[in-house]
Amino acid sequence: MLNRKLIEDALTAALSIGGDFAEIFVEDRTNNGIVMIGGKVESTMSGRDYGAGIRIFKGFNSVYAYTNKTDRDTLIETAKKAAKAVEGNIIDHTINLIKTDVNNINTIQIDPSSVEKTRKVQVMKKAYDTAFNYDDLITQVSVNYTDYIQNIMVANSQGLWKEDTRVRSRLGISSVASKNGEMQSGFYAPGASKGYEFFENLDIDYYAREASRIAVTMVNAKYSPSGRMPVIIDNGFGGVIFHEACGHGLEATAVAKGLSVFAGKVGQQIASPLVTAIDDGSIPNEWGSYSIDDEGTPSQRNVLIENGILKGYMIDMLNARRMNMDITGSSRRQSYRFSPTSRMSNTFIDNGSSKPEEIIASTEKGLYAKNMGGGSVNPATGEFNFAVMEGYIIEKGKIKEPVRGATLIGKGTEVLNKIDMVGNNLLQGQGMCGSVSGSIPANVGQPMIRVSELTVGGREGE
Amino acid sequence: MIDKIFQKGRETGLNDMEVYYSEGSSLSLKVFQKDLDGYSLSESEGLSLRGVYKGKMGYSYTEKVDETSIDQLVKDAAENALIIDSEDEEYIFEGSKEYKKVDSFNQALSNVGEEQKINFVKSLEEEAFRLDKRIASVEVCIYGDGYGETIMSNTKGLFLRDKSNIAYTYIAVVAKDGEDIKTGMAYRTGNDFNAFNAQDIAREAVDEALALLGAKSVKSGDYNVIIRNSAAADLMEAFTGIFSAEAVQKNLSLLKGKLNEKIASDKFTLIDDPYMEGGLASKSFDGEGVACKYKKVVDKGVLKTYLYNLKTAKKDGVDTTGNASKGSYKSSIGISPSNFFVEKGERTLDEMVADIDKGILITELQGLHSGLNSVSGDFSLAALGFLIQDGKISRPVEQITMAGNYFDMLKNIEETGSDLKFGMPGEAYIGSPSLRIKKLSIAGE
Numbered sequence: 001m002l003n004r005k006l007i008e009d010a011l012t013a014a015l016s017i018g019g020d021f022a023e024i025f026v027e028d029r030t031n032n033g034i035v036m037i038g039g040k041v042e043s044t045m046s047g048r049d050y051g052a053g054i055r056i057f058k059g060f061n062s063v064y065a066y067t068n069k070t071d072r073d074t075l076i077e078t079a080k081k082a083a084k085a086v087e088g089n090i091i092d093h094t095i096n097l098i099k100t101d102v103n104n105i106n107t108i109q110i111d112p113s114s115v116e117k118t119r120k121v122q123v124m125k126k127a128y129d130t131a132f133n134y135d136d137l138i139t140q141v142s143v144n145y146t147d148y149i150q151n152i153m154v155a156n157s158q159g160l161w162k163e164d165t166r167v168r169s170r171l172g173i174s175s176v177a178s179k180n181g182e183m184q185s186g187f188y189a190p191g192a193s194k195g196y197e198f199f200e201n202l203d204i205d206y207y208a209r210e211a212s213r214i215a216v217t218m219v220n221a222k223y224s225p226s227g228r229m230p231v232i233i234d235n236g237f238g239g240v241i242f243h244e245a246c247g248h249g250l251e252a253t254a255v256a257k258g259l260s261v262f263a264g265k266v267g268q269q270i271a272s273p274l275v276t277a278i279d280d281g282s283i284p285n286e287w288g289s290y291s292i293d294d295e296g297t298p299s300q301r302n303v304l305i306e307n308g309i310l311k312g313y314m315i316d317m318l319n320a321r322r323m324n325m326d327i328t329g330s331s332r333r334q335s336y337r338f339s340p341t342s343r344m345s346n347t348f349i350d351n352g353s354s355k356p357e358e359i360i361a362s363t364e365k366g367l368y369a370k371n372m373g374g375g376s377v378n379p380a381t382g383e384f385n386f387a388v389m390e391g392y393i394i395e396k397g398k399i400k401e402p403v404r405g406a407t408l409i410g411k412g413t414e415v416l417n418k419i420d421m422v423g424n425n426l427l428q429g430q431g432m433c434g435s436v437s438g439s440i441p442a443n444v445g446q447p448m449i450r451v452s453e454l455t456v457g458g459r460e461g462e
Numbered sequence: 463m464i465d466k467i468f469q470k471g472r473e474t475g476l477n478d479m480e481v482y483y484s485e486g487s488s489l490s491l492k493v494f495q496k497d498l499d500g501y502s503l504s505e506s507e508g509l510s511l512r513g514v515y516k517g518k519m520g521y522s523y524t525e526k527v528d529e530t531s532i533d534q535l536v537k538d539a540a541e542n543a544l545i546i547d548s549e550d551e552e553y554i555f556e557g558s559k560e561y562k563k564v565d566s567f568n569q570a571l572s573n574v575g576e577e578q579k580i581n582f583v584k585s586l587e588e589e590a591f592r593l594d595k596r597i598a599s600v601e602v603c604i605y606g607d608g609y610g611e612t613i614m615s616n617t618k619g620l621f622l623r624d625k626s627n628i629a630y631t632y633i634a635v636v637a638k639d640g641e642d643i644k645t646g647m648a649y650r651t652g653n654d655f656n657a658f659n660a661q662d663i664a665r666e667a668v669d670e671a672l673a674l675l676g677a678k679s680v681k682s683g684d685y686n687v688i689i690r691n692s693a694a695a696d697l698m699e700a701f702t703g704i705f706s707a708e709a710v711q712k713n714l715s716l717l718k719g720k721l722n723e724k725i726a727s728d729k730f731t732l733i734d735d736p737y738m739e740g741g742l743a744s745k746s747f748d749g750e751g752v753a754c755k756y757k758k759v760v761d762k763g764v765l766k767t768y769l770y771n772l773k774t775a776k777k778d779g780v781d782t783t784g785n786a787s788k789g790s791y792k793s794s795i796g797i798s799p800s801n802f803f804v805e806k807g808e809r810t811l812d813e814m815v816a817d818i819d820k821g822i823l824i825t826e827l828q829g830l831h832s833g834l835n836s837v838s839g840d841f842s843l844a845a846l847g848f849l850i851q852d853g854k855i856s857r858p859v860e861q862i863t864m865a866g867n868y869f870d871m872l873k874n875i876e877e878t879g880s881d882l883k884f885g886m887p888g889e890a891y892i893g894s895p896s897l898r899i900k901k902l903s904i905a906g907e
Binding site for chain 2: 045121339409
């Protein structure tokens, strides 16, 4: 993307005042987005993101500068400006870049830019038709199509120089059901690190029906009860509980500065012995996978918790210095506009031994959260909240009537210890995760789990 | 370059066209334990094209703003227009008769030296630690500012230019008392650097964290609730979309068919004022180049208008309200309010609390992007706050949710406070005073 001499000169300029490490990241990305509402294409946008970010370390401190222009003058100028923010003695750096090939884990079969837009619209129409015709109560369906091709280059003063291409595709289906002046919605948005073949092989009808089924079920549901009770969270996107309640607290961003409740606890029992949790950015073609992270490190499988014992964190280069631990291939950013930091990739609770039907049958009274919405967490206190998109009452070991508007709240450390059953039906779900280095694609996942007691917020009493 | 884009566009068969260009620069400074541990700066630009091709509007953009991008821009816009099959007509605007001047650029801010900014953000952190020894850490302590300029130019002769600058600062502190951990935060935004007082800001964050120490849950049930100004503004922001004519026309707002009907209590008046003094979303023209105007969206509980852009106004046979949004060169035209706020009432928060025998004061709502459904109006949100007993704050409350329905809640507003406060500015700048709600359901123990 840039020639070797220019990269070396920019890195040298970045270190001209006293930094001890410099990195340059260049991104050239084409985006395609199509929005269909009510079966008609309402808007489309395509465009090109282009820019470069220069990062300098001096001890634990970092400087970041970005620009859209990558001509020689602008780049050297930007590097020098950034360098000025670093105090210290000049260290002599000799930069000698060695270009290394990236081992590509996400094989792409069909380049999305080679596919006619009308074919993409056909995919959307199919989703719309199935979702809209699912039930008479469905009054609106929106479909979002997204694909992008992100070409990146990363090089640093230690000689690393790599280029990579990431292709991702996603289809979002949102159905609204109406009844007696009330509306409820259901949502499904599968995605993958794949090209257009993703849409060709996707069971579009299944996801479209699911979105509508959730909306219709919820518009017919009564309000959720509230109070403390056992909660069964189903597989797939239910993994958002672990993502929010625990995952963010295991990112070096929070751990390095001692701001996480999990800081300093490696080797300690932090969860029920039934819990083994993994962050793995190296699963081929998954939504949150990447061949190399945004610092150029290959992705890897990181065991975070094994049988309840904290094994490790997700660590980027800068925080590795503060923590005196190894990097884990977890450094990510939304774009060249963000300085990268440790983030999750595909994060999931691993399979346990219980059969899902056993978990339900052994629950006397509680809430069954079949489909989850999003949530958030305060890493300092560990307090989390997340929304139940589709919930049911459980009574005497049986799934009873649907309930709407439930929110689950709690503290990460508590909930991890209260997981008392883990199923054997691990499934991944796709989401966008927002944090300091922007919004990035991430998988959440788990088999069905049961939490012995959680606070359920709803509108009805117990 | 704009002329060359238009020329290429005409050759390709595009009729009316518009270019939107923006450039800007930004600085952000982050302090951790007296060290400047994060420093970022940027200079960036982007350009977007929209144009009518075979009767439909097509969009494209690029961040590589040079002549090598022109062919792709025009090609993408034409291709994108071809797949549009919505019948709602989107068109390029020739310009309003007059534009009020809005001054969102403060030269004084540009003159503030970097040294001064670094000193400020370091003193902010220092101040927080100095205020109370229970402050165990300062999670985030940031100062940032930015400058931006936009140009809108079209083939119907419109040429508009706008520049602005803004500064912000944010601190989040962690208070620790034994095993009990609580966080508090405070922020300021505006383009007057001298208005940022490190002592006040640190005090606000520290007080908030300390006040929450010792918090416990409460018994589940229906409570009389006061939602404090900042939390009320956050909730308002999450439901802003229901006032958009686009949502109404697409059957995604329950305000459909409710014009000139009572949708809220008499106490509730909602104003969109693009010329508000000190407003951080003040502007003279909207995303389509239409002159902005002041309007009451809800007047004493009665819904007076939706928020319109040209396309949705044409569909409803009304005039646009000047609320077309163009978040950035990457966005297509949508709808957004400007400075959008609930009119304040007479009494202070303390006076409102004094009236309540048993209730809850909510000071923070969490999970606003997930715990609510803007279509149905249902919400169930994790919350923090205080228990009110006999007209006084009795103790802090945590691990609760506040649940209800927004449309019902609007009808149950018993009083609005005198303490109008605005949230962080985005495309819109949204504010609310504290709101007393007759009844909301609180889930706890």
